[in-house]
Amino acid sequence: MIAEFGQISLILALVLAALLATLPLYGAYRNNQALMRLAPSLVIGHFVFAACAFGSLTILFLRHDFTVANVAINSNLLLPWYYRLSAVWGSHEGSLLLWILMLSGWMLAVSIFSRALPKPYVTRVLSVMGMISIGFLLFTLLTSNPFDRILPGPPDGQDLNPLLQDPGMIFHPPLLYMGYVGFSVAFGFAIAGLLGGRVERDWVRWSRPWTLMAWAFLTGGITLGSWWAYYELGWGGWWFWDPVENASFIPWLLGTALIHSQAVTEKRGAFPAWTILLAIAAFSTSLLGTFLVRSGVLTSVHAFANDPERGMFILAFMALVTGAALLLYAIRAPRIMTGKAFGFISRETSLLLNNVFFTVSAGMVLLGTLYPLLIDFMGWGQISVGPPYFGAMFVLLMTPVVLLMPLGPFSRWGRDELRRVFSPLVLSLIGAIVGGLAIAALLGAWNVRAMTGWIGGLWLILGALSYFFRQGQTRRFRLPRHQIGMILAHAGAGVFVIGVGMMESMTVERDVRFEPGQSLEVAGYQFELHEIAEVKGPNWIADEARFTVSRNDREITQMNPQKRRYHRSGQIMTQVALRPGVFHDLYVAMGEPLQDGSGAWSIRVHINPFVRWIWGGAALLMLGGIFSATDRRYWRTQKSEAQEPVAGSGEVPA
Amino acid sequence: MTPTRKRRLSIIGLIVLGVGAATAIAITALQENMMFFISPSDVHAQTLPADRHFRLGGLVTEGSVSRDSSSLMVSFKVTDGAYEVPVTFTGILPDLFREGQGVIAHGHMSEDGVFHAREVLARHDETYMSPEVARALEKAGQPHQVSMPTTQ
Numbered sequence: 001m002i003a004e005f006g007q008i009s010l011i012l013a014l015v016l017a018a019l020l021a022t023l024p025l026y027g028a029y030r031n032n033q034a035l036m037r038l039a040p041s042l043v044i045g046h047f048v049f050a051a052c053a054f055g056s057l058t059i060l061f062l063r064h065d066f067t068v069a070n071v072a073i074n075s076n077l078l079l080p081w082y083y084r085l086s087a088v089w090g091s092h093e094g095s096l097l098l099w100i101l102m103l104s105g106w107m108l109a110v111s112i113f114s115r116a117l118p119k120p121y122v123t124r125v126l127s128v129m130g131m132i133s134i135g136f137l138l139f140t141l142l143t144s145n146p147f148d149r150i151l152p153g154p155p156d157g158q159d160l161n162p163l164l165q166d167p168g169m170i171f172h173p174p175l176l177y178m179g180y181v182g183f184s185v186a187f188g189f190a191i192a193g194l195l196g197g198r199v200e201r202d203w204v205r206w207s208r209p210w211t212l213m214a215w216a217f218l219t220g221g222i223t224l225g226s227w228w229a230y231y232e233l234g235w236g237g238w239w240f241w242d243p244v245e246n247a248s249f250i251p252w253l254l255g256t257a258l259i260h261s262q263a264v265t266e267k268r269g270a271f272p273a274w275t276i277l278l279a280i281a282a283f284s285t286s287l288l289g290t291f292l293v294r295s296g297v298l299t300s301v302h303a304f305a306n307d308p309e310r311g312m313f314i315l316a317f318m319a320l321v322t323g324a325a326l327l328l329y330a331i332r333a334p335r336i337m338t339g340k341a342f343g344f345i346s347r348e349t350s351l352l353l354n355n356v357f358f359t360v361s362a363g364m365v366l367l368g369t370l371y372p373l374l375i376d377f378m379g380w381g382q383i384s385v386g387p388p389y390f391g392a393m394f395v396l397l398m399t400p401v402v403l404l405m406p407l408g409p410f411s412r413w414g415r416d417e418l419r420r421v422f423s424p425l426v427l428s429l430i431g432a433i434v435g436g437l438a439i440a441a442l443l444g445a446w447n448v449r450a451m452t453g454w455i456g457g458l459w460l461i462l463g464a465l466s467y468f469f470r471q472g473q474t475r476r477f478r479l480p481r482h483q484i485g486m487i488l489a490h491a492g493a494g495v496f497v498i499g500v501g502m503m504e505s506m507t508v509e510r511d512v513r514f515e516p517g518q519s520l521e522v523a524g525y526q527f528e529l530h531e532i533a534e535v536k537g538p539n540w541i542a543d544e545a546r547f548t549v550s551r552n553d554r555e556i557t558q559m560n561p562q563k564r565r566y567h568r569s570g571q572i573m574t575q576v577a578l579r580p581g582v583f584h585d586l587y588v589a590m591g592e593p594l595q596d597g598s599g600a601w602s603i604r605v606h607i608n609p610f611v612r613w614i615w616g617g618a619a620l621l622m623l624g625g626i627f628s629a630t631d632r633r634y635w636r637t638q639k640s641e642a643q644e645p646v647a648g649s650g651e652v653p654a
Numbered sequence: 655m656t657p658t659r660k661r662r663l664s665i666i667g668l669i670v671l672g673v674g675a676a677t678a679i680a681i682t683a684l685q686e687n688m689m690f691f692i693s694p695s696d697v698h699a700q701t702l703p704a705d706r707h708f709r710l711g712g713l714v715t716e717g718s719v720s721r722d723s724s725s726l727m728v729s730f731k732v733t734d735g736a737y738e739v740p741v742t743f744t745g746i747l748p749d750l751f752r753e754g755q756g757v758i759a760h761g762h763m764s765e766d767g768v769f770h771a772r773e774v775l776a777r778h779d780e781t782y783m784s785p786e787v788a789r790a791l792e793k794a795g796q797p798h799q800v801s802m803p804t805t806q
Contacts, residue, residue, distance in 0.1 A: 234749075341658055344665070356669060360676050367680060382691035382789075384709060389687035393680055511726055511745045563749075572749040591746035594721055602726050602746050 003068050006056025007147040013049035013100070014137040016042050020130030028120040028127070036123045043104075043111045043126055046133065050104040054097050057146050058088050067153030070094060070146045076157040076568045078539035079165075086170040087160045092294060092310075093146035095173060099290075100136050102174075102181040103129065110185060110210070113635070117206055124192035125185075132184050135317045143310050159569040162540075168228035176221030176248060180286040182214020183251060186258065187283035190276045191325060194332045204266045204275060209629040211262060211279075212485075215255040216625030222248050223618040234574035234589040236606040238503065238614055241390040246369045247289035253362035254282040257355045259625075264351045268413055273329075273336050274355070280325045285362070287318040292369070343415030350408040354401065361397045365390065402456045402497060405490055406463020410470075424470055428462035435462075443609075445506050453501010460494030485628030492620025499613030508607040511591070514545070515600040523607045525586065526550045527559075532599060540564040542575065545590055545601065549579070561603075563590045584609040689760065693790035694737040702763045710739060710769050711758045711790055719753055732757060732769070734794040743771040750776035756788075 020042040027035025057070070061084045066072040074091045075084050089098040107129045114122045140146070163169075189207035193200070225248065230238050239245065258278040265275040291314040342348035368385045375383050406428065411421045436455030440446065445454075464487045471479055479487075508523045519528035530546045542562040549556050562575035579586040584607055591602030691709045692702070702708065710732055718731035718738075726745055730753075731738045741759055751757060751774060759771035 344661055349665075352665075356672065360673060364676070364680050368684065371684060383688045384691070385684060386687040386689055386707075389683045392683050396679065397676065513724070513726055574749055589746075591726075594723075604746050 002056050002059055002063075003065070003147040003149060006053045006060070007145070009049040009052035009056065010097075010137065010141060010147070013046050013053065013104070014134065014141065016046040016049065017130045017133040017137055020046060021127050021134055024123045025127035028123040031120065033119075036119050039123045039126045040111045042130075043107045046130070047104040047108045050097075050101045053146075054088070054101045057094060057097060058085065061085065061088050064157070065153070066155070066157050067149050067151060068146075069148045069150045072150060072154055072157045074157070074160050076159055076539070078567060079160060080538050082170065083160055083165045086164070089173050090160050090164045090169070091146070093140070093144045095177075096136065096140045096144055097146050098174060099177055099181060100133065100140065102177050103133050103136065103184060106181055106185055106210075107133070110188075114206065121192055121196060121203065124195050125188040128188040128191045128195075129184055132188075132321070135321070139310075139313050139317065143313055156568070159539075159566055159571070162564070162566045162569070162571050162573040163232060165566075166228065166232055168224055168232065172221060172224040172228055174221075175217055175224055179214050179216075179218025179221050179255075180248075180251065180289065182210065182217055183255060183279075183283040183286050185210040185214060186279045187325070190279035191328065194276065194328050197332060197335055201266050201269050201272075204262050204272070205634065207279070208259070208262050208266060209631070209634040211255070211259055212625045212629035215252070215259055216622045216629065218248070218252050218255060219618055219622040219625060222252060223615050223622070226618075227615055230611070231576045231578055234576050234604070236507075236509065236587055236589070236604065236608065238611060241368075241387040243369050244293050246365050246390075247292040250362050250365050250369075251282050251285045251289060253358050253365065254278060254285055257358035257362070258282050260351045260354045260358075264348055268340055268342070268348060269338075270340060270342060270348050271352070272338075273333060276329060276336070278355075278359075280322065280329065281362075284318060284322040284325075285366070287314065287321060291315050291318060340414070342413070345411065345416050345418050345421065347408065347411045347413045347416070350404060350411050353404060354408065357397055357401045361394065364393045364397065368393075399456075402460060402493075405460055405493065406467070409464075409467045409486065409490070424466055425463055428459060428466050431462050432456075432459035443502075443506070445502065447505045449505035450501050453498050453505075457494040457496075457498030457501065460497060461491045464488075464491040464494065480633060481631040482628040482633065485624040485626070485631070487624070488627060489621045489624025492617045492624060494617070495613050495620060496617025499610045499615075499617055502610035503608060503614060506609045510605045512603055512605065513594060513600050514603040515598050520605065522605050524551055525556075525607070526553075527588070527605060529603075532601065535562065537564070539568065540566045540573075543590070543593070545577075545588070545603065547577070547588060549586060557586075559586065559588050561588045561590045563592075580612060582612060585611050691790075693734045693794065694732055694739045695734055695790070695794050697739050697763065697769075698737045704762055704764060707760060707762050707772075709758055709760055710741065710771075711756070712739075713791070714751070714753050714755055714757050716753045732759065734790050736794040739769050740767070741769045741771050743774050745774075747774055748776040752776075 020039060023035050024039035024042070026032070027038070060068050060071050061075055062081065064071070064075070064077060070091055070093050074087045074094075079087065088094045107126060110129070111122070111126060114125070186207050189203050189210070193203040222245075225245070226238050229240065229245075230236070258275070261271060261275045261278055264270045265272045291311060294310055294314060368389055371385055372383050375381060406425055407421055410424055432455050436451060436458050439458075440451045440454050443450070445451070467490075468479070468487050471483060510520070510522055512520060514520070514529050516529055516531050519526055521527075526549065528548045528550070530548065533544050533546060535542050535544045542564040544560050544562045547559040547561075549559055557579050559577035559579060561577035564573045564575055565571070566573065574589050577588045587604075587606035587608055589604040589606075591604060594600045594602060689707050689709050691711060694710070694712050696702075697710070712732040712734045715731040715733045715738055719728065720730070721728050727742060728744070728747060729740060729742045731740050733739075741761075743759065743761075755776065758775045759769060760773040760775070761769055761771035763769055
């Protein structure tokens with residue numbers, strides 16, 4: 001019964017989405033108040049039915065209803081309740097349902113928080129988002145229905161992929177999807193602006209907090225994914241340039257460019273057309289990401305599903321969305337306003353440079369990700385592009401970004417002088433170089449990567465701090481939230497750079513053969529293996545290695561990595577033992593038993609320096625995004641849009 | 655030309671130059687870091703340059719895995735049903751590495767016909783097989799059947 005209820009809710013959501021995409025849009029076109037007034041109620045209904053469908057699937061999972069195929073494949077009687085909950089979005093079908101729920105949630109939020117905006121405009125935004133919802137609801141209902149039955153149901157289900165049976169995996173997909181789907185709001189605002197025939201600074205201002213919020217979620221989602229890969233895959237790295245990672249990274253890069261170009265367009269009216277294109281591109285690449293993950297066309301460690309039909313559907317949908325958006329853009333382009341001219345050295349230029357570097361980076365990642373597909377399609381062979389390509393390109397493209405980032409906030413709109421921009425930063429620069437070299441020397445990290453990491457990172461942090469103090473003096477430390485957000489985010493980038501520099505150069509990595517009773521010294525730490533014991537969990541059985549770690553003959557910690565075998569699927573999983581620390585993590589993973597009768601195992605021991613700084617920096621970026629998005633300025637000024645004063649004082653940051 | 659135009663032209667010129675340079679570097683880097691996929695049949699059919707890295711894919715031959723007793727060296731054979739290639743690897747194999755299962759090894763061919771792997775990959779999912787491996791098997795006349803759960 002519940003499955004059928006979910007199914008019907010999903011169909012009703014589709015009907016409401018179809019109504020939302022047509023009637024209110026026509027109303028906005030004809031300026032028919034009655035039709036436009038339909039939109040908010042349709043959005044509420046759409047959300048309620050999407051939530052009902054999602055709730056139904058959740059209940060089915062919690063109640064072990066194995067007559068539903070999706071439950072039978074992804075869950076079993078032994079699975080703890082919290083993983084049954086996360087199994088709802090662990091499967092392909094369920095993750096689409098999550099996508100739809102998120103989309104309807106964003107739509108609801110838009111209709112609630114944008115009441116003050118002109119009605120025809122909000123109506124168009126909601127209709128455009130309704131169209132996107134139609135696409136995804138059709139996709140779910142036609143190719144991947146989560147409520148399909150198998151009768152008679154099996155007595156017990158199979159298993160949720162053990163890799164997904166992990167706390168990090170509970171939050172990673174929802175956050176990532178919040179980000180992906182959140183870009184649909186920026187997309188909706190851009191398209192609504194184009195449809196209205198007027199592209200003005202207004203809609204850019206209105207869409208800014210939404211874009212910032214989506215960007216913050218995406219940052220959080222990618223960070224959680226990286227953290228998960230670090231401890232769950234057992235490889236000890238934090239980023240692998242895997243196609244699926246890239247698929248989430250491309251929208252992030254474009255989103256980063258977008259939040260900066262929106263700042264220029266809103267404040268100065270400069271490059272509006274570019275902002276629209278970025279909004280379209282950010283959402284299109286989100287769709288592309290979904291296509292890459294869900295179609296299995298790419299060789300990836302993440303590729304779970306492998307269904308060309310599904311892939312084709314998303315590809316066609318993406319082509320339709322992007323094509324229609326670009327066509328509309330081409331038709332309306334002549335009517336897009338033009339902004340004020342600006343000098344060669346100005347805030348506009350610095351943000352333009354940001355956009356150039358981030359867009360080129362996105363293009364570069366896209367090229368590396370899609371090139372193998374292209375080569376294969378042309379019949380030239382099967383290739384893959386290795387991480388060194390991405391690594392080299394990224395260092396090349398991000399170095400100027402790091403160098404220029406602190407200069408941006410200090411520059412004035414319109415026209416400025418290099419000396420004036422740079423003079424408040426002289427101290428930061430000296431501090432970064434001297435401090436960076438000193439710290440690198442102190443840590444014994446005499447190599448190019450670590451030193452540039454420290455210098456670059458300190459330059460960003462000190463640059464952000466000196467901006468904070470300069471603004472603080474003039475404003476008595478009562479900074480508006482969007483400035484605090486910017487300072488947090490830029491300092492976060494610095495923390496991130498330090499983490500990457502250290503992690504990429506100072507990691508100690510040992511793969512060794514370990515017998516019980518044996519000990520090994522790595523970077524001053526003594527790892528001693530006492531025994532290999534057998535332990536049992538709710539749905540697995542494991543071999544556990546019991547290590548004692550000591551330093552200078554003082555015991556620091558016990559580390560117990562495991563090799564788990566899951567009962568139902570028989571899948572083997574490595575459970576890493578970690579001792580996290582601000583300055584370095586100890587990391588022990590079990591390899592495999594060596595069949596020579598000695599009870600020896602292959603063991604991987606890592607000392608990962610400053611790896612927490614990578615995620616810490618990313619967390620600051622996310623926090624910065626949220627701070628900026630909640631600035632009252634974006635919400636308060638919406639009513640008095642008509643007489644908007646030009647904020648050209650130079651005090652208003654990006 | 656007016657000063658504004660001159661400035662615009664110089665900005666546009668700089669951007670074009672930058673993007674052009676980036677593209678050129680990207681394509682060079684791409685060419686250098688490209689790895690071709692090969693199957694055991696390909697290894698048999700031609701002599702591969704020893705200085706290039708490849709991705710060798712196929713199934714691990716049953717009963718071919720053997721370990722060195724004092725180090726972490728493993729040797730095994732990769733087959734596509736038609737031919738076999740011996741592979742050596744030093745380090746920790748992934749969890750899903752199993753005899754009879756699909757595998758991809760990154761590395762190079764040495765003169766003696768042994769593939770030296772730097773990295774060995776198996777998939778995340780029991781039922782999943784890399785499309786490259788599946789196609790290579792099909793070409794060699796050994797299509798791989800994956801036991802998929804029935805949904806209907």
